[in-house]
Amino acid sequence: MLNSSIRKIGILTSGGDGPGMNAAIRSIVRSALFRGLQVAGIMRGYQGLIDGDVVDLNHRSVSNIINRGGTILKTARCEEFKTLEGQQKAVEVLKKYQIDALVVIGGDGSYRGAHELFERFGVPTIGLPGTIDNDIYGTDQTIGCQTAINTAIDSIDKIRDTAHSMERIFVVEVMGNRSGYIALQVAVAAGAEEVIVPEKNFDYETLYQNILEGNRKGKVSWIIIVSEGAAKATVVANQITEKTGLETRFVILGHVQRGGSPSGHDRILATRLGSSAVDLLLKGQYGKAVGEIRDELNIIDLKEAKKRPNSQIEEYCELLRKLR
Ligand code: ADP
Ligand code: F6P
Helix, strand or coil: CCCCCCCEEEEEECCCCCCCHHHHHHHHHHHHHHCCCEEEEECCHHHHHHHCCEEEECHHHHCCCCCCCCCCCCCCCCCHHHCHHHHHHHHHHHHHCCCCEEEEEECHHHHHHHHHHHHHHCCCEEEEEECCCCCECCCCCCECHHHHHHHHHHHHHHHHHHHHHCCCEEEEEECCCCCCHHHHHHHHHCCCCEEECCCCCCCHHHHHHHHHHHHHCCCCCEEEEEECCCCCHHHHHHHHHHHHCCCEEEEECHHHHHCCCCCHHHHHHHHHHHHHHHHHHHCCCCCEEEEEECCEEEEEEHHHCCECCCCCHHHHHHHHHHHC
């Protein structure tokens, strides 16, 4: 073992769950045990940290979870933790359970919490990007986003069957919070005609004209992907019917996108990042977030991990326009 003051690592999952969080937990636990450390699991994110909801984790605690969606530690959102008083309570719990360092798996909000524990109280923290939204700077992909995209594609393939058979327009709403990443990926992979994302103004009048013109030429079914942060599928579908007179249905894919067995990519990403989090703590590198860029591990300061810019928007929208 390295010469480190860290004897026990705590792990928590926070914010929206995502497939692959369990693979990350398994990797952290087993990597830490391999290095001679103890591991504690904190239930329900920062809420469990404030409440002292702490369990010991051993090698067997993480058996048979690499393939399971969700998180065995459960997850939550916790307003109290955003306050100084909430954070002070959390620090007391860490002391009580002799937890020397904390790995937080979550999105950018969870990262902010980990950063505040480090900055304000000197708690050694590491963030791992766990969210389906893929909206965190410092990593090409977040743990869970690949699986969510695959799940959405699978559903849209099924919608395509009925859209084509009944000659209808479908508006499909996908998750992503304020990021259009899932929508763009899904639109290209599912062969959609149009995508509406929060990062780009959308010209609805042109859409109605394109639909009518296509209809005159015999194009009778459309699949339009809407990112939840841009518009509501119900509203878009109603507007299309009103402006074109064509039969339109909407589908909100919702939380199915958050569940299911993680893809191979998400398992590998989670496993690499989990092990790397333990390495960083033992090297005394605290207040960091680990991601993967072009297959290489990438380490940044937690405070840098603001929303990542979505650089593919123009290219992907142009692709859809050319191919529809
Ligand atoms: P995500 O981590 O997926 O972005 P949220 O933004 O809901 O999800 O954040 C998850 C939790 O992280 C919040 O419920 C809160 O407990 C904590 N958190 C978020 N923002 C902050 C902040 N500015 N300071 C401290 N904790 C925060
Ligand atoms: O951040 C993950 C996410 O699934 C977003 O895509 C979505 O906007 C949000 O969480 C939904 O949150 P909840 O499960 O609280 O409805």
